[in-house]
Amino acid sequence: MPPNSERVPEKDQSAYVDGIIDQLPEPKKNGAGSTWASYAKQIICGGVAGVVSRTCTAPVDRLKVLLQVQGQQQVVGCLETGGNQTLGAYQMTRAMLNEGVLTMWKGNFVNCLKIFPENAIRLCIFEQLNERQCLTKNKLWHIRGNVTSKFANGAVTGILVQTVMYPFEIVKTRIMTLPAKSGKMGVWEAGKKILNDNGKTSALNFYKGFLPAIIGVIPFAGLELGCSKTGTEWYKEHFKTSNPGWWPLLTIGTTSSFIAMGCTYPFRLITCRMQAYTGPEKDRLSPVGHVRKIFRNEGMKGYYRGFFANSLKAVPSSGIAWTVFNRAQVYWDRSASYLYS
Numbered sequence: 529m530p531p532n533s534e535r536v537p538e539k540d541q542s543a544y545v546d547g548i549i550d551q552l553p554e555p556k557k558n559g560a561g562s563t564w565a566s567y568a569k570q571i572i573c574g575g576v577a578g579v580v581s582r583t584c585t586a587p588v589d590r591l592k593v594l595l596q597v598q599g600q601q602q603v604v605g606c607l608e609t610g611g612n613q614t615l616g617a618y619q620m621t622r623a624m625l626n627e628g629v630l631t632m633w634k635g636n637f638v639n640c641l642k643i644f645p646e647n648a649i650r651l652c653i654f655e656q657l658n659e660r661q662c663l664t665k666n667k668l669w670h671i672r673g674n675v676t677s678k679f680a681n682g683a684v685t686g687i688l689v690q691t692v693m694y695p696f697e698i699v700k701t702r703i704m705t706l707p708a709k710s711g712k713m714g715v716w717e718a719g720k721k722i723l724n725d726n727g728k729t730s731a732l733n734f735y736k737g738f739l740p741a742i743i744g745v746i747p748f749a750g751l752e753l754g755c756s757k758t759g760t761e762w763y764k765e766h767f768k769t770s771n772p773g774w775w776p777l778l779t780i781g782t783t784s785s786f787i788a789m790g791c792t793y794p795f796r797l798i799t800c801r802m803q804a805y806t807g808p809e810k811d812r813l814s815p816v817g818h819v820r821k822i823f824r825n826e827g828m829k830g831y832y833r834g835f836f837a838n839s840l841k842a843v844p845s846s847g848i849a850w851t852v853f854n855r856a857q858v859y860w861d862r863s864a865s866y867l868y869s
């Protein structure tokens with residue numbers, strides 16, 4: 529034994545070893561310490577969380593989209609008055625039910641196809657950026673403040689995910705706004721129609737309305753993800769727990785989403801209108817054109833048309849996704865600890 533080493537009493541050896549194990553990083557304890565295992569956990573848990581949350585809120589999601597685009601086109605087959613009549617959330621819900629209860633989930637399949645990879649990539653990138661701190665602490669710059677770095681990581685995550693997943697958003701919007709009397713439209717048919725919009729074949733058709741979308745997603749993702757992460761860490765520290773329960777996580781997620789959506793909703797409204805437009809190309813409005821048209825026809829309140837329905841969908845959806853994501857990771861770690869024990 530080296531001369532400077534301290535002999536541990538035999539009766540305390542068990543406690544000594546347990547103390548060393550407790551100081552090891554959490555992934556090493558459960559045998560899932562590899563980088564790929566961490567990626568797999570975050571991707572699968574994130575994807576499942578997105579599908580669960582989106583399916584639970586699919587009817588309200590369609591209601592929100594129809595309220596947003598009703599001022600420029602007829603969106604429900606039971607309406608006979610064209611695009612000039614504006615309906616509230618209650619009247620629009622009645623109109624949707626007249627088409628059939630299952631139409632409340634119209635577009636949910638493509639929604640799930642979109643949300644699984646989107647939520648998986650989004651939450652995985654965000655968690656990795658926070659763990660590695662490569663964007664906030666590097667040789668070029670250093671962002672001070674733990675909270676500020678989370679908001680910056682959330683904004684960058686939003687930009688990356690929005691750029692990759694935007695074409696799916698256009699396809700989903702086209703399917704959801706198709707009137708019932710026009711028949712059914714699948715993912716493939718919607719994609720072909722968008723690709724050949726107004727007889728002009730171009731892949732750029734899948735990025736119409738992208739500018740206001742990317743402008744809106746920067747503060748939205750920064751606020752939503754930043755507030756969710758900061759709130760969760762505050763709860764863990766304040767209540768001395770490593771695994772917050774379902775209700776605290778749900779409260780943190782919904783509150784963060786409501787704050788982010790309230791600040792960025794006008795951008796989302798304009799983006800949705802640009803995605804849903806199917807008229808002549810010469811009559812297509814720019815983002816500024818939509819801003820002017822909405823203000824001229826409806827005033828300031830027009831920028832928040834459909835906000836209530838959107839809140840009913842987006843706020844609980846984000847809360848459910850954040851809750852399922854965090855709790856799923858806890859169950860994943862427990863399962864891994866059983867496998868490696």
